[in-house]
Amino acid sequence: MRRLMVWILGMDRRIIFLLLALALVLPLLFPVKLPVRVTPEVKKVYDMVDGLQPGDVILIDMDYGPDTMAELEPMSYSIMRHVFDRGARFVSTCLSATGVSLIESEIRHIAQEKGKTYGEDYVFLGYRPYPASVILSMGQNMRQSFPIDFYNNPLDSLPLMRGIRNYADLRFVMSVSSTSGVDYWIMYGHERYNFPLALGVTAVMAADYYNYLQSGQIEGILGGLKGAAEYETLLGQGDRAIIWMNIQSVCHVLIVALIVVGNIAYLATRKRGV
């Protein structure tokens, strides 16, 4: 027994890698949909989008690249689908240099799926450097930072943009981000221009923004893949995040089991003075 405990403590990390690989692959091969409990912070975001009226316009800022797309893309898809289903429209930006082409393809994908027209139902403004400065200047006039859109169209040539000058003409701002741009949206965007703000962030970032949720500076938050799965559950469309959550479930349980086993071995050997 003692030898087993000592072996566990010094377990080759490749065994852990192999176990984790199995935990990742098996739920992919045998997908199961476990029910996802919806948290109030996600329901709040859902209600904000659900409260949109036909013709309303929101700003969806999507700042992420291929590294975090697994967590954030399902969120963006669900939000865009929901906005279009409500008959509402959106203006979109990407303040992350590595994500622009990815975001453009995602918007195009959902617009095609819903049969929406560029310039009338949605607009993609693209990327500008220095998010804090861009966010501040968009509060005065979006044309300061974006005189043209991603496709080089002057903003005033797009029917959707004709009535949109700054945040005051939008119902709210949704930032789906894996960057520090989220802080800028809170500090320079919401605090200065006082628009309702909702966030979608990666799981590791989510804990940093609960204080803003409690203080009422943000309306709601989608945290990581779980937030995306909750939104998919509420929307009843798409199931990618829900299926991926089960993979994450198995991985989390495996990691906790490894921690427990490691501690049992640690305590058992410590008592024996090893």
Add this chain to the structure above:
Amino acid sequence: MKRQLPVFLTFLCAFVLTVQFFVPHRSFEQVYEVSNIWLQILGVFTILIGIMSLVESHLQKIRRRQAQWQYSIITIVGLVLTVAGGLFGSVEAGSGGIFMWMYNNVLNPISATMFSLLAFFIASAAFRAFRARSAMSTILLLAAAFVMLGRVPLGDRMSAGLFPAIADWLLNVPNVAAKRAILIGIGLGEASMALRVMLGIERSYMAGD
């Protein structure tokens, strides 16, 4: 003069931008709008400086045949190809240009792979680091375990909702309390540092001073 002028300009910019925040007059708004545009233009020049510095340091590495200089060639070739692809081809999805080819077939898989590997290292690190060596480390490992289980549907099923309730409490009470204390501290520090820079007491932003 070499020192006084930057200090004076810093003070002037900081003073005007601070005052305009409290004066809701059109002329002050114009100052603010113009300064925002200037900031973005200056920002673009810093990108240029960054690229020049990157190229210079890697060329030096290649010239001196420093350790792993071969990777510097890949960096410079990658930079040139990306810029050329973006300038002379299309950057739109589905355009079929070299920029999008590189984005989809090089940047995408590299970024996703690097991030995915984290899962394996985190699993290994969690196994070795989360040990109940003391009361504090026991609290840390319990918090980590409850949050990990409470944030996934399987944990919800296993505990009939108990783990998610504990995870929510951890996120909303101790986490928020600690974060808020840190943020207030950072805020006060930033304000005092801004004041020091504005008044010319802190001059470390001027190299060599």
